[in-house]
Amino acid sequence: MLCVAVPYVATKPTGDIPVTETFYEVLRRQGITRRSFLKFCSLTATSLGLGSAAAPRIAHALETKARTPVIWLHGLECTCCSESFIRSAHPLTKDVVLSMLSLDYDDTLMAAAGHQAEAIIEEVKKKYKGNYIVAVEGNPPLNEDGMFCIHGGRPFVEVLKETCADAKAIISWGACASYGCVQAAKPNPTRATPVHKVITGKPIINVPGCPPIAEVMTGVVTYMLTFDRIPELDRQGRPKMFYGQRIHDKCYRRGHFDAGQFAEAWDDEGSRKGHCLYKMGCKGPTTYNACSSMRWNGGVSWPVQSGHGCIGCSEEGFWDKGSFYDRVTDIKQFGVEANADTIGKAAAGTVGAAIAAHAAVSALARARNSTSHGQPEKEGEK
Amino acid sequence: MPGEASDNFLMGYIRFAHFAAAYIFAVGLLGRVYWAFVGNHHAKQIFRLPITNPQWWSEVFFELRWYLFLEKTPKKYVGHNPMAQLMMFFFFTILAVGMLFTGFALYSEGAGLGSWQDTLFGWVIPALGGSMQVHNLHRLGMWIMMTFVLVHVYAAIREDIMSRQSLISTMISGWRMFKD
Ligand code: HEM
Ligand code: SF4
Numbered sequence A: 001m002l003c004v005a006v007p008y009v010a011t012k013p014t015g016d017i018p019v020t021e022t023f024y025e026v027l028r029r030q031g032i033t034r035r036s037f038l039k040f041c042s043l044t045a046t047s048l049g050l051g052s053a054a055a056p057r058i059a060h061a062l063e064t065k066a067r068t069p070v071i072w073l074h075g076l077e078c079t080c081c082s083e084s085f086i087r088s089a090h091p092l093t094k095d096v097v098l099s100m101l102s103l104d105y106d107d108t109l110m111a112a113a114g115h116q117a118e119a120i121i122e123e124v125k126k127k128y129k130g131n132y133i134v135a136v137e138g139n140p141p142l143n144e145d146g147m148f149c150i151h152g153g154r155p156f157v158e159v160l161k162e163t164c165a166d167a168k169a170i171i172s173w174g175a176c177a178s179y180g181c182v183q184a185a186k187p188n189p190t191r192a193t194p195v196h197k198v199i200t201g202k203p204i205i206n207v208p209g210c211p212p213i214a215e216v217m218t219g220v221v222t223y224m225l226t227f228d229r230i231p232e233l234d235r236q237g238r239p240k241m242f243y244g245q246r247i248h249d250k251c252y253r254r255g256h257f258d259a260g261q262f263a264e265a266w267d268d269e270g271s272r273k274g275h276c277l278y279k280m281g282c283k284g285p286t287t288y289n290a291c292s293s294m295r296w297n298g299g300v301s302w303p304v305q306s307g308h309g310c311i312g313c314s315e316e317g318f319w320d321k322g323s324f325y326d327r328v329t330d331i332k333q334f335g336v337e338a339n340a341d342t343i344g345k346a347a348a349g350t351v352g353a354a355i356a357a358h359a360a361v362s363a364l365a366r367a368r369n370s371t372s373h374g375q376p377e378k379e380g381e382k
Numbered sequence B: 001m002p003g004e005a006s007d008n009f010l011m012g013y014i015r016f017a018h019f020a021a022a023y024i025f026a027v028g029l030l031g032r033v034y035w036a037f038v039g040n041h042h043a044k045q046i047f048r049l050p051i052t053n054p055q056w057w058s059e060v061f062f063e064l065r066w067y068l069f070l071e072k073t074p075k076k077y078v079g080h081n082p083m084a085q086l087m088m089f090f091f092f093t094i095l096a097v098g099m100l101f102t103g104f105a106l107y108s109e110g111a112g113l114g115s116w117q118d119t120l121f122g123w124v125i126p127a128l129g130g131s132m133q134v135h136n137l138h139r140l141g142m143w144i145m146m147t148f149v150l151v152h153v154y155a156a157i158r159e160d161i162m163s164r165q166s167l168i169s170t171m172i173s174g175w176r177m178f179k180d
């Protein structure tokens, strides 16, 4: 898919500190050879679906453009996004992207700690005002003034707001930052809140998934760093190039779905033959993500390939959407735990019985009228 | 479903039948809306309830009493009786539009980003809380529609017999016969 990108207002670094170091210089300083650098450019061009002609453009951009710093914040989370990210399949991508990132702030990965670490945020904020990217993993809990997540001695929500205030754009990593994930599942005791509900007036890129696929994460970062703009987003703020289609649209078991061949138990014939997992509750038809095309761990496998349905981990509120093993799940809006089929059957049954009773009474009334008054036509005259 | 996937297309045919019926349904509904504009006042009945008219409300309750066997003599109407009009408005007009919106929103997921279905109806999915929720509500709509069909068919036959006016033949001929 070719991506048309939405440019955002690129602000020139302000202040008296000249920002001259380019990405290329940084990479070379980190010990990455020119050969590796060029390979990385081709790889990125291909993984973003831009074709080989884009590789020299990416190289040129990285050689000439001043480095955009990235601050990686951690809120209420399980760190699975970081775990996914550092396992990006291609070692080159990982090295390069990590070199691009690790220079700045990521409290899980960086060497510095304590006050020294916190000072970095301040420094980046000052030095690159309006020209740095904030990547958020996890989300801020708002109950009790945000005391459920403390970052460097302060509520995370405060750190988040301050850090984002001068950012150019924000990346919301994973289901936590994009939608809230498990800590926001009902009853959400800490009032964990997705980033876009706390930060407004900035471009925010949602990269949902629990976690997102490593190559999707590096793809998004690389795209933003090299092209200096955010990728084109859909209605829910997700990059179209990775979240434009459902799992079901690219699933290799789709042929079995269309043929009507389903696994109906975990150990039945259909299951062994690799039939479609729809009847086992697969959420592929209602989940937007790149698993069925990019797969996981460098293309080794992905959930459906290993025989389990998709659980819809990149969809909003997936913990609250009923069982992972049913397709017809509970409708929570009515405040009762009932699904469309139980409501429907109960309603149709009750109404059917009521009709039968009503018809019987009607027939009785009519019979009584016609026997006691002779012609039913007389009814109108009474 | 035994055999090779390449030899079978059961779900494919079911989905095709559903989508073909859905398009006919959509075109029919559009035609009906058009008719509400150019047809006579009866054609507008199921789109507009005279809720500010107390007389109409009292007739709704009259009909309700008639169905509860509390009135001995039915009233006769050339168009829908007020109770029927109320029911048709909610269980046909609103429901049909709801099925159309949720249905085309689901269709847009297959048709893809940028398709006309996505442009016109794609917003429904986040608005209703995600794809899964739209599937569930679309399915619930089916049940409501089926339940309504039960009531609707029963009421039409019963009225035809009990209220001394033609209903079923009227659907075809367009003429209402009063039998007294
Ligand atoms: C008026 C009556 C309609 C009824 C009773 C009806 C019924 C249903 C039912 C029961 C389902 C399965 C829901 C599930 O996934 O659990 C469904 C799916 C669907 N319907 Fe409808 N529908 C109607 C109208 C429409 C319309 C107007 C469209 C527009 C094109 C439409 C498009 C779809 C689509 C795209 C699906 C999903 C199919 C899939 O996931 O493979 N429907 N419908
Ligand atoms: S296994 Fe899941 S994603 Fe794959 S075709 Fe079946 S329902 Fe769709």
Ligand code: SF4
Pocket: A209, A210, A247, A287, A288, A289, A291, A302, A303, A304, A309, A310, A311, A312, A313, A314
């Ligand atoms: S297959 Fe579904 S549940 Fe599994 S990782 Fe992908 S989106 Fe998440």
